[in-house]
Each structure stands twice: as structure tokens, then as C-alpha cells.
Amino acid sequence: MNNNKISLEEVAKAAGVSKMTASRVIRNKGSFSEKTRTKVMAEVERLGYLPNRLASVFAGDINSTFVGVSIPDLGNEVFGLMLEGIDRKLGAFSHQSILGMTQHALNQEEAWIKTVLSWQPAGLILTGRSHTQKSQAMLKAAGIPIVEIWDLNSSPIDMSVGINHYDSGYEMGRYLVGKGYRKLGYVGTSHLTANAATARMNGFTKAIEDAGSRFTKHLCLHDNPGFYPGFYGTEQLLASSPDIEAIFYQNDNMAVGGLNYCETKGQKVPDDIAIAGWGDLPILSIVPYKMTTVRVPHLRLGRMAAEVLLDALHGNATRNSYDVGFILIPGSTT
């Protein structure tokens, strides 16, 4: 290589054996005498030899232990938890995550896929189910396990682990209608691409239509799905449609913002207006209400994605679509 790093050859020379023998000892593969082992390992220790995995992967017919992991961003704790679940599981099986933040942009994802594939990863975990044409082509040609996570895909590129966001929105819609609410609103944010949140909104809308009600107001802000957009989004929505009875939010952070707005304006929850969030996020623990929300096992989602990938690497792939499920949790805000 480039610099002054110790190579296998130097270790071998110092131990008075051939490269191959040293390699066998270090990998504990093939046969060698105890005496040789001692000699070689002593030199490894003394010289501080670190194998060059690039060369190993290159030489051997094996794949690397890299796993490319793409997530939209880390501003949202949802993806942080997922990533934590993924990396913990991968790490436990001696694999490393190469991170890629796509900022919700498919072309950025495409660029990242191209780069990461050039590093010969063992597999990929991608957040989301929509990818550019070119991305799809590259992924299919790569010939490695690929897990699409977050938004369940019944016909994935390779494998999918997630929940059905559309259904979760639908269920929330049905629940609210069942509670007697007829004039419903939705507050969320819009990204460049159709994403899971959009699917939830669509499911929500459909449920309401199916129930015969036609009144649904949507508000999609160009912002992050956080507390403040929830606050101001609610203000904006109620200004244009003051008779709304219940609002479903993209996530709990926004819902808490909405809750806060209602409190500020003296609107009683749930009597004057009902509030429902999504995600069962940490923020809910500090709200003086029990928020109606949808619980999603974020950490487990990540862990499972990693598990499924590792299984596939070990040739134990069984299914290709894993629904981890969600639970609608009725609270005191509806």
C-alpha cells in the first residue's frame, strides 16, 4: 500500500515462514504446527500487524463485511432508533455499517448507492421503497441481499421489513370516524418524494371516504415534522377550517405542537378538538395527556432488518416480506 504499514510479508519474513503460512496462522485456517503459530503470532504482536481487509476481500472470493445503510436523516429520532437497532445487530455479527443520508432525495440515494456498491458491500439496507429507475437497476445487478426497511413492500427488490403505513393511516381514520368525528384534518410536512407519511395520509383519507364522510382537510408544510410546525400548522389549518373536529398528525412531535396550540387558545382536548399522533415517540412521555397514537417498534424494525440481512448472507433467507406491525393506541386526546 502506501505508507509504512506492516504487511503480511514482513510478518512472515520476521517469523521465518512464507506469506501463506503466516496467512493460515492468522486466519486460523488450514494446517500449521503449534511452533509456527507461536512464532507468527509473536511477530504479529511485536510489529502491531493489522491485516488489510481490502486486500482480503479483493483476493478472496468472499464479500466484505460492509453493509450500506441509507436513512433519510437523523433529525428525526425515528431513524436514529432504527439505525441504532441495525448497527447493534450488525456489530454483534462483525459487520460494519456504511452510513448514507439521503435527505429524502431519491437522486441523492442513487448517487450513494453507486458509491457504496463500488465498495463491494455484503448487503444493503435502504429506508423507503421508492428508488429511481437507475437505482433499481443497480440494486438488482448487484447480486447482494438488499433490505428495504420502514415502508413495507410486498414486492420488494429483494426483501422488505416494515409496516404498512397506508393501513396505519386507514386504521386511524376508521378509529376517529368510529369515535364520531366527521370533520377531519391532517397536518404533516411534504418532502420531495412520495414517502411513508404520504401513504399514511392517503390511508387516512380513504378510511374517511369509505365511511361516507367527505370532509378532510390536508395541510402539508414545507418543514421538518417537529413541534413548531405542528403548532403553526394547527393554527393555519384551524384558521381556514374552524369547524374541524379532529386532527391526525404526521407524527407525535407535530401532534404535541398541535396540542400545545389548542391549550394556548383555550380549546379543550378532546372536547373541542381531538388530536392524534403517530409513532409513539419519546416526547409523549412528558405530555400531561395520554396521546392517541400509533405505536411502531422502531428499534426492533432496525434489528429485524439487520437480522433478515444476516440470514440472507448465511443463506437462510426464507420469506422476503416481513411485517413487524403497528398498534393503534387510543388515548385521552380523542
Add this chain to the structure above:
Amino acid sequence: MNNNKISLEEVAKAAGVSKMTASRVIRNKGSFSEKTRTKVMAEVERLGYLPNRLASVFAGDINSTFVGVSIPDLGNEVFGLMLEGIDRKLGAFSHQSILGMTQHALNQEEAWIKTVLSWQPAGLILTGRSHTQKSQAMLKAAGIPIVEIWDLNSSPIDMSVGINHYDSGYEMGRYLVGKGYRKLGYVGTSHLTANAATARMNGFTKAIEDAGSRFTKHLCLHDNPGFYPGFYGTEQLLASSPDIEAIFYQNDNMAVGGLNYCETKGQKVPDDIAIAGWGDLPILSIVPYKMTTVRVPHLRLGRMAAEVLLDALHGNATRNSYDVGFILIPGSTT
């Protein structure tokens, strides 16, 4: 390599040129005719050729574009924000983060360092300033830029970007003493290793000692520094020392938990008891008080670490210790 991947040779053959010419065209380096360029690129497109970066790094005298990034965990938004800052900046300069979660354990960090170095990274960014002996030896021998982030290290292994946690604790101690509080408490969590939070606690204690007061009660729970441990930690601390006048918390999440406990018990803040947090975390935006806290630019910290690393890679290293600073923000809880 292993499978059916298209190699440069195949592209070259298909285009009717030598490997080398194809390589030149693809990297846009050296000279070649426009006609050749067209031919080669057409084949690249047609065959879906993706270069094998392993081989490039291996062949050329260049380093990889990997950067190893270690963080303790992602449960804490602090490190999530830092990571986001790092990866965004690295990504903008065509570098990839290899993630390593150390779970606050130095031996886990050591194992990770060993692995990640074997991938010939361009550089490393490590959270924290304490490392095992062996880690330090490996890091020094690696001959690549290494940035220690989070806890400022005036004599780092290579470079350091962070804030002085001890000082931030000291400043908070002085501030509270200045406000007239004499009986002070600290609530935090303890990890396996001495970490930045411990430094804050020590600085805090020292400030109080320096001011002549000797009353400081520490409580370190074995838990994550979140809302609930803050709540119950406060309960526990006040049970054993009911006359405490002010409590400094490991971070804002815990402080909000403490605030909540006080409210629940009818203790007036700040009249009966004062509360101070740390970090200026997102949670503060939804608390009906303006929390006294210490603002730390998490995202900027990450961005700066990446910048410093990239500078070093481009041979523009200037200093080796970068203090990004903190600001104590007095609020209405003290």
C-alpha cells in the same frame, strides 16, 4: 472478483481498447480521443459497469474515502445531531462514514478501531478522549488524521474538536452560587467509563467548593439520561436531602423530568427549588418554562470535526485543538 460483476477489462474489450485506455476515460485522466471516450462510455452505460473501488484504492497510492466515526449510542439525540453534522459534511466531499457504536465501552471501541483500521480508512472521528492503551497505540501507528470530538482535548492523539465540559460544569456551579444557592445537587447517570458528563459534574463540584460552600449531593443512576431517570432521580435525591435548593442535571431531558417531579409535588420552580439542565436539547421547546441550560452547538460540532478532518486530508491542518465553545443560558428555572 467473485460473481458476475462487470470488470473494467470487459468494458475495454467491448469498446475495443485496452484496460488502461478505458481506465483513463472513466477517470477522465490522461489523454484520449473524443471518439474513444464515446465508445468507452457507451459500453460503461450499456454494461452497467461500476468500478471496484477496493481495487482502485489497492492499486493506486491513494487512501480510501472511508472515514470511521465512533459514537457511544444514538439513543441520545446529542450524538445523533453530531453524526448528522459529520456525515453531511463528509458526504458533500465524497467521503463515507463507517459507523461504530461503542455503547460507552472502551474495549468495544478498541475492537471497533481494530476492525475499521483494517479497512484502510482515510481518517477517523472518535467521540470522547479516553481510549485504551492499545487503542492509542493503534491510532498513533495508523498514520491517518484522527479527530477526537465532544470532549476537548488539549493534547489529543492528533486533533480535537469539542468543548470543555469541565468548564461548562464549573460555570454552571458558579452561576448558581452567584444566584445565592448554597445547597446544591447533581443528578446524572453513570456509565462504565469516565466521560464528559462526569467532567461536568466535577467542574460543577469544584466551582461550589471554590465558592466556599461544601454542600453538594451527587446522584448517579445506572440508566439512560432521559426524562424518567430525571424524574425518579430527583425524587430520590430530595428524599435523602430535602433541603437542596438547586439541582444541576446531566442534560435537559433529565432536567425536564426533574421539573416535572417538582410540579407534581407542588414544589415551586424556582422559588422552592431551582433546576438547571445542559445541552439546550429539543425537549426544551415544549416546556412551559425557559430552562436554565448550557447551549452546545451539536450539529456544528460534527460539521467542524468533519471539516478539520478533511482539511488534514488535504494537507491544510493548522491547529490541533478546536474549542467550539458553549454558552450558559439563564432561564426562569433558576
Add this chain to the structure above:
DNA sequence: TAGACTAATGTTACGGGTAACTCAATAATT
């Protein structure tokens, strides 16, 4: 038009490991 220079392309030799094969020495079997 020879000689000198430039542009375009080809050839060779690695880099740091590993698979596959070979070979010698020792151990087990008949």
C-alpha cells in the same frame, strides 16, 4: 522531408492478500 514534439494508446509490473496446487516429511496401515 527529416527531426522533434505531442497526442493517443498499449504493455508491464505491481499492491496485499488468498485459493489451489505441489511437495516433503512424518504417521498410520497392511
Add this chain to the structure above:
DNA sequence: AATTATTGAGTTACCCGTAACATTAGTCTA
């Protein structure tokens, strides 16, 4: 003792690109 395994080690070729050098064709100058 001769034959056959087995073990421990060495040799060679190769993975896929790129640097360095070599070569050829084409252009320009005197």
C-alpha cells in the same frame, strides 16, 4: 518394509485496477 494417509509448509497464479514506462501515429517546425 512398502504403501498409503496425513500434516505442515512452500509456490504460483490471480483478484481489478493504476502508475510508470513504451510505443505508435500524427502534427508541426525548420
